[in-house]
Amino acid sequence: MNKWLIVLSLLMSSVASSYAADTIYQWVDENGITHFSDRPQQGATPLKVEVTPPATTGPLVTPRQPLKKQQKAIKYQVNITSPNHEQTIRDNQGKLDISATTQPAPLNNMGFKLILDGIPQGQITPIANFQLTNIDRGAHTIKVQLVDESGKEIASSKSITVFLHRANASVGGATASGGG
CATH class of the missing domain: 2.60.40.10 (Immunoglobulins)
Known part of the structure; x- marks a missing residue:
C-alpha cells in the first residue's frame, strides 16, 4: 500500500511540475519496483494523463496596498x-x-x-x-x-x-x- 502511495505522489509531483507533459511513462525494474517518468524509458509503457491547465483569470498574486509614507518625527x-x-x-x-x-x-x-x-x-x-x-x-x-x-x-x-x-x-x- 505504501508503495502505491509513493508512486501516486511521484506521479502527482511529475504532473504538477510539468504542465505541458500529458504523457507519463511507467516501468518495473529488475527488483520489482515500479517507476514513473515524464521522459520515455526503455521498456516503459506510456500512460495518458489528463492535465488541467492553470487558471488564467484574475491576478496570480494579490496586490498589496501601497505603503503609507511615514510621518517625519517632530523635532522639539x-x-x-x-x-x-x-x-x-x-x-x-x-x-x-x-x-x-x-x-x-x-x-x-x-x-x-x-x-x-x-x-x-x-x-x-x-x-x-x-x-x-x-x-x-x-x-x-x-x-x-x-x-x-x-x-x-x-x-x-x-x-x-x-x-x-x-x-x-x-x-x-x-x-x-x-x-x-
Missing part, C-alpha cells in the same frame, strides 16, 4: 526662559522659579520634567513652569525635559547654571511643585 526644542544662564539669584528662603518654552507646542500626552543638579524634581507637569523652595545656596545646574506619558525623554533644554545666594544657609533638601 526646549529652552529655559527664566532664569538666565549664570544668573545670580538672591533669596533667603532658597526659592527658585524656572520657566521654559518649547517649539512646536507639545501634544496633549506630553509633559515637562525638571532636572536640578542631575536629579528629577517633583512630578511631570503639563506646563513648563516650576517653583522650587528651600534650595541650598551655591551653584546649581538646571535642565527641563519634554517627556511622553511614560516619562521617556523627547527633547531637552541645554543645561544652565545659576548661583543662589542666601543670607541664612539652612540644611534641608529641595522641594518642588510644578505647574504653578
Whole structure:
C-alpha cells in the first residue's frame, strides 16, 4: 500500500511540475519496483494523463496596498526662559522659579520634567513652569525635559547654571511643585 502511495505522489509531483507533459511513462525494474517518468524509458509503457491547465483569470498574486509614507518625527526644542544662564539669584528662603518654552507646542500626552543638579524634581507637569523652595545656596545646574506619558525623554533644554545666594544657609533638601 505504501508503495502505491509513493508512486501516486511521484506521479502527482511529475504532473504538477510539468504542465505541458500529458504523457507519463511507467516501468518495473529488475527488483520489482515500479517507476514513473515524464521522459520515455526503455521498456516503459506510456500512460495518458489528463492535465488541467492553470487558471488564467484574475491576478496570480494579490496586490498589496501601497505603503503609507511615514510621518517625519517632530523635532522639539526646549529652552529655559527664566532664569538666565549664570544668573545670580538672591533669596533667603532658597526659592527658585524656572520657566521654559518649547517649539512646536507639545501634544496633549506630553509633559515637562525638571532636572536640578542631575536629579528629577517633583512630578511631570503639563506646563513648563516650576517653583522650587528651600534650595541650598551655591551653584546649581538646571535642565527641563519634554517627556511622553511614560516619562521617556523627547527633547531637552541645554543645561544652565545659576548661583543662589542666601543670607541664612539652612540644611534641608529641595522641594518642588510644578505647574504653578
